[in-house]
Structure formats: structure tokens, C-alpha cells
Amino acid sequence: TGALPAVLAVLAAVVILGYNLTSDQHREIIRELHARRSEGAVSSSYGVETSRVRTEELGDDRDLLLRPRGRGVLPVVTLFEREGAGLSEIAPAVAKRLGVAYIPQKFSSDQVADADVQVLASDSAFQRWLRTVSYTGTQYSDLAQALATAEDHSVATQNSAELLKYAEDGAVIAGRNGAVVLGRAVGSLHVRLTAPLDRRVNRVMAKTGLTAPEVAARIAFEDSMRTEMSRSLYRWNPHDDEYYDLVINTATVTYDQVVDMIVHFYRSKYPDAVSPD
Secondary structure, three states, X not given: OOHHHHHHHHHHHHHHHHXXXXXXXXXXXXXXXXXXXXXXXHHHHHOOOHHHHEOOOOOOOOXXXXXXXHHOOOOEEEEEEXXXXXXXXXXHHHHHHXXXXXXXXXXXXXXHHHOOHHHHHOHHHHHHHHHHHHHOOOOOHHHHHHOOOOOXXXXXXXXXXXXXXXXXXXXXXXXXXXXHHOOOXXXXXXXXXXXXXXXXXXXXXXXXXXXXXXXXXXXXXXXXXXXXXXXXXXXXXXXXXXXXXXXXXXXXXXXXXXXXXXHHHHHHHOOOOOOOO
């Protein structure tokens, strides 16, 4: 349920405010909070005790089982990018190579670009926008929008539950705070894509037909919005490299080479992982 994450979040806030924590200590608290949220969601899904979804980690902080032990390990890769680093081309190709489903970002670049710049200037405006686009197209849209004052954890809990369900059968997941939600999942690999701003501007210009100044503004806004969404919902910085197994500069290699790198790294790390039937 959403109650446990809410209580844990409050406790974390009390600890952070009451003690002078280092960034590493704060990061560890956030990781533990989200690990417990994920454990609770998986155990509830299978109707088992939380202890049964944990396994001994092998030195890589992966101890959360996404599926019953007898069903083996399926590939799970999460990717996050700075806008223009090639996520929309690279992620589907990785999914195809690994034989799993591709799950695109929750909010497209166009959705983010259409948000008013003033959204970032007002916490209340940002929260209203976030909840509106989070539930757009669902049968609960009207109800969800009417409950605009609901706690952030309700949106985060829904997102976490969706990710855990996707990952159960293997998936390549773009964005969606996958690196923190699935950070301790057995069989998961977490990747961040980046590139110098000028290269990213050129790529987005080629795709959109916008001018360089327009694209530069769009990139700055989208990167800020996605970072703010992560901060608001999960209290983490998605550009913190310590949450990732791989950080790749896509300006120095081709997209095909990036796909090769990710797939090779995954298969090297998880030689026993299999593709779904």
C-alpha cells in the first residue's frame, strides 16, 4: 500500500532535518526507502512474506527477486539520458537484442516541451501538471485530477508498481526512475546516456527542424523538468552517476556501438539470464 512508503518518507525527512547527513548517507537512506517499497510491492503481488523476495547479494547490491526463484532471471535494463543523447534510438535496439519488451518513457519529450515554463517556478503548479499527465488517458483521470492535493507518494507508488510488473517478464525501461526503483533487482543493469550539449543540440535539431536556440532552450527545460520530477517523486538526482552501472558518452561512438556495449556488459554480468519464451 502507499502507507508504508509515506511513513518511511516522513521518517527520512525527520532524520535528514535532525542530523547533519553527508550526501553518501542521504543517498543510502533514499536507496533503502525505495528498496523497501519495491520489496513490499513484489511480496504483495505474489502474496508471500517480504523475506521470500530477498536473496543473498553477490557484491553488487542486487538482492531483490522480481520473480519466483524457479523461474530464473530475465534481462532488465533501465536507461536514462540527458535529452538528445540517443535514448529513443538506443533503448528499443537493446530490447530487441535481449529479446524483451521495450517500455518507453512515461512522459514523451513533446509532453514535457508543452508544459509551461512557469511550471518550474511554482511547486504547486508543477504538482498539478505532474498529476494531470500521470493519469491522462486512464479511466480514473477525472478522479485523479480532482485529488490534486494527494501526496506525491501515490504517484510514485503507482509508477513503482508498474515498473515491477514490467520487469517481472524482462524489459528495457526508458526513464521512469527505473534506476532507483529497480536499483537492487536481481538481473538488472542501469545505464545513463550523456553527450556534450552541442552534439545533443544538433541531434534534436535534425529530428525536430527547430533552430539551435530553440533546441537549446528545449533541452535545458526538459532536463530540468525530468530532474524535478525525480526529485519530487523519489527524492533523488537521476544525474547522480553512483546509481548507474554504466555511464556512456554517446558522442564518441555510434548508436550501434552503444547497443553492443550495453548488451555485452549485460551478458557478461548476468551469463545465466535468459530471454523470455
